Amino acid sequence: xxxxxVADKDQVADTVLLPGDPLRARHIAQTYFTxxxxxxxxxxxxxxxxxxxxxRVSVQGTGMGMPSFSIYAQELIDTFGAKRLVRIGxxxxxxxxxxxxxxxxxQGADSDGGMNPSRFGSYQFAPTASFNxxxxxxxxxxxxxxxxxxxxxxxxxxxxxxxxxQKKKIAQSLGTMAVDMExxxxxxxxxxxxxxxxxxxxxxxxxxxxxQIPSIDRQNTFNAMVELALHTLFK
Ligand code: HPA
Numbered sequence: 487x488x489x490x491x492v493a494d495k496d497q498v499a500d501t502v503l504l505p506g507d508p509l510r511a512r513h514i515a516q517t518y519f520t521x522x523x524x525x526x527x528x529x530x531x532x533x534x535x536x537x538x539x540x541x542r543v544s545v546q547g548t549g550m551g552m553p554s555f556s557i558y559a560q561e562l563i564d565t566f567g568a569k570r571l572v573r574i575g576x577x578x579x580x581x582x583x584x585x586x587x588x589x590x591x592x593q594g595a596d597s598d599g600g601m602n603p604s605r606f607g608s609y610q611f612a613p614t615a616s617f618n619x620x621x622x623x624x625x626x627x628x629x630x631x632x633x634x635x636x637x638x639x640x641x642x643x644x645x646x647x648x649x650x651x652q653k654k655k656i657a658q659s660l661g662t663m664a665v666d667m668e669x670x671x672x673x674x675x676x677x678x679x680x681x682x683x684x685x686x687x688x689x690x691x692x693x694x695x696x697x698q699i700p701s702i703d704r705q706n707t708f709n710a711m712v713e714l715a716l717h718t719l720f721k
Pocket of ligand 1: 576577578642645665666667690691
């Protein structure tokens with residue numbers, strides 16, 4: 487067990503889906519997994535292990551933002567031996583070519599966060615997805631006929647940011663397509679610890695128009711992304 491995940495080591499699979507919201511973790515386990523065991527409920531950050539098409543897989547809520555995400559991801563890797571982590575979350579689009587309900591397959595992550603400067607000093611690490619998972623997600627999204635894009639995400643430390651407009655302009659000038667709050671940390675940890683990682687994001691809101699998708703659509707688009715993640719992970 488670890489500090490925030492109180493489970494036996496063998497209760498967590500090698501492959502873990504990571505939604506921010508623990509209730510989404512519960513929804514995924516109930517909807518997609520068979521033979522489900524709930525292994526964690528500390529802080530309400532539910533974790534479950536089950537099987538999808540005969541493949542053992544876990545799903546663990548992470549909370550929002552890099553500091554919370556980092557705790558769960560590191561404990562999954564260091565204590566439970568996780569080898570493949572796939573974040574499934576939402577993002578705000580900053581690009582006219584990424585529409586509400588589309589799926590962004592995140593190739594790399596820009597960030598204004600404090601974690602990598604505190605780790606690496608002036609060395610500016612480039613957090614990127616694992617090519618193997620990225621390529622498979624791309625092929626699957628294409629063959630499933632999904633509306634998707636492959637591009638970079640800006641991982642922000644602040645949801646409510648007084649400099650948000652200025653940062654959005656910089657991001658747009660670099661072709662960065664959307665904003666989330668966790669991917670940079672996932673990709674950094676994956677490189678530091680030698681595991682595979684990918685982020686898939688459904689577009690829940692637009693920083694261009696201010697629109698948000700209604701909650702009913704939220705569930706449907708979220709399900710499409712979960713299915714893409716599972717088909718990516720298990721051939
Ligand atoms: N900002 C940051 N993270 C997000 C957003 C957003 O607008 N939408 C979904 N995740």
